[in-house]
Amino acid sequence: MFSGKLLLIHLISFWLSIASLVAAFGDSKPGCQAKCGNVSIPYPFGITVGGDDDNRGAGGCSIQGVGYGYNVNCNTSYDPPKAFIGTGNLEILSISGTEIRIKSLVATLCYDMSGDLVPDGQNHQIVTSNLKPTPFTFSNTKNRLFTIGCNSAGALLGWDQLGKNYSSQCISMCSSKEDVREGSCNGNGCCQNTIPKGIKNFSVGLVWIANTTILSFNPCSYTFLADREQYTFYASDLQADSKVREIPQVLDWAIGSRTCTRKTAKVASIQSPVLLIAVKYLKFLKYMTIELMV
Numbered sequence: 001m002f003s004g005k006l007l008l009i010h011l012i013s014f015w016l017s018i019a020s021l022v023a024a025f026g027d028s029k030p031g032c033q034a035k036c037g038n039v040s041i042p043y044p045f046g047i048t049v050g051g052d053d054d055n056r057g058a059g060g061c062s063i064q065g066v067g068y069g070y071n072v073n074c075n076t077s078y079d080p081p082k083a084f085i086g087t088g089n090l091e092i093l094s095i096s097g098t099e100i101r102i103k104s105l106v107a108t109l110c111y112d113m114s115g116d117l118v119p120d121g122q123n124h125q126i127v128t129s130n131l132k133p134t135p136f137t138f139s140n141t142k143n144r145l146f147t148i149g150c151n152s153a154g155a156l157l158g159w160d161q162l163g164k165n166y167s168s169q170c171i172s173m174c175s176s177k178e179d180v181r182e183g184s185c186n187g188n189g190c191c192q193n194t195i196p197k198g199i200k201n202f203s204v205g206l207v208w209i210a211n212t213t214i215l216s217f218n219p220c221s222y223t224f225l226a227d228r229e230q231y232t233f234y235a236s237d238l239q240a241d242s243k244v245r246e247i248p249q250v251l252d253w254a255i256g257s258r259t260c261t262r263k264t265a266k267v268a269s270i271q272s273p274v275l276l277i278a279v280k281y282l283k284f285l286k287y288m289t290i291e292l293m294v
C-alpha cells in the first residue's frame, strides 16, 4: 500500500516535471553548463563528460528514466567545441522544444573525366545512421530524401522501433545543364521524396550511371536525408564543392511520444532497373560505408 502511494507520488511528480518542462523549455538547469560551443543545451538535455549515461542524469543536469540520449558529450578538442548525442558521433547543431537538428552524412560519388573515383575521402556510397538506443526518431514531416545528380538513384532503407523495414526512393534524370531548373527539385538534377514515420535507423545508398557528357558539368552525385525547409536546389549543387553537406537532419525528441500509431506504409514497387540496382547495392555492397550512431 505504502509503496503504491509512493509510486503514485513519483508518477505525479514525474508528470509535473514534464509539464513544467514543456512550459519552461529553453533553459538549462541552474548550475548546469548552458552551452556547448555555439549550441544551447536546454533541459531535459544536459552535458556530461564524454556523453556517458551516468545514472544521475549528467549530475542532475539532464532528465533520467525516459531513455538514453539526453546526455550530451561536449567535446572541447574542437574549436568551437562540438556537441554529440550520448557517446556517439551524431553531432548536434541545435535543440528546439520538440526537435534536434544534427549534422547529416551525405552519400557521395565524385568521378574524374576518366571515370575514376576522385580519391578525396568524401566518397561514400552507403551511409548509415542509428538512433536505436534513444527515444528519438528521424522526423518524417521535416526531412526528405534528396538525390542530386543526372541519372542518379538514391534509396533509403529504414527500420522502425519494432524492426520492421520501409523504403523510400528517388530518381533524378537529366542529360544537360539546360534540363535543370534553378530552385526546383522535381526530378531533373534533383529529386525529393518523403520518408516513413517512426524510423529509428537507416541506410541511404547511391547509384549513379554517368558518362563523360554528364561528368563535364556534373562531377559528383549525392543522396541524403535533410530538413526540406533548409534545402533549395541550385545547379551549382551538381558541382564537386556542393553545399549539400551543410544541410541538417531533423530528429523528433518530444518526451512521451514513444508509442505512436503508424499507418502501414506501402513499400514502393521497384519500377526501374536503376532502382533495382540501387536496392541491390544497399543490400550487398557494404564497401565505402560510413556510419553515424549514438
Ligand SMILES: *[C@@H]1O[C@H](CO)[C@@H](O)[C@H](O)[C@H]1NC(C)=O
Residues within 6 Å of the ligand: 037, 038, 080
Ligand atoms: C560560433 O562561435 C564562434 C566562436 O566561439 C563564432 O566566431 C561564430 O560566429 C559562431 N557561429 C555561429 C553560427 O554562431
Ligand SMILES: *[C@@H]1O[C@H](CO)[C@@H](O)[C@H](O)[C@H]1NC(C)=O
Residues within 6 Å of the ligand: 049, 050, 073, 075, 076, 077
Ligand atoms: C573528442 O574528439 C576527438 C577528435 O575526434 C576524439 O579523439 C576524442 O576521443 C573525443 N573526446 C571525447 C570525450 O569524446
Ligand SMILES: *[C@@H]1O[C@H](CO)[C@@H](O)[C@H](O)[C@H]1NC(C)=O
Residues within 6 Å of the ligand: 128, 129, 130, 159, 160, 161, 162, 163, 164, 201, 202, 203
Ligand atoms: C536497423 O535495425 C534493424 C533492427 O531493428 C536491423 O535489423 C537492421 O540491420 C539495422 N539496419 C542498419 C543499417 O543498421
Ligand SMILES: *[C@@H]1O[C@H](CO)[C@@H](O)[C@H](O)[C@H]1NC(C)=O
Residues within 6 Å of the ligand: 157, 164, 165, 283
Ligand atoms: C524487409 O522486411 C521483409 C519482411 O517484411 C523481408 O522479407 C525483407 O528481407 C526485409 N528487407 C531487408 C533489407 O531487411
Ligand SMILES: *[C@@H]1O[C@H](CO)[C@@H](O)[C@H](O)[C@H]1NC(C)=O
Residues within 6 Å of the ligand: 151, 174, 175, 211, 212, 213, 214
Ligand atoms: C550520356 O548520357 C546522356 C543522358 O543519358 C546522353 O544524352 C548522352 O548522349 C550520353 N553521352 C555519351 C557520350 O554517351
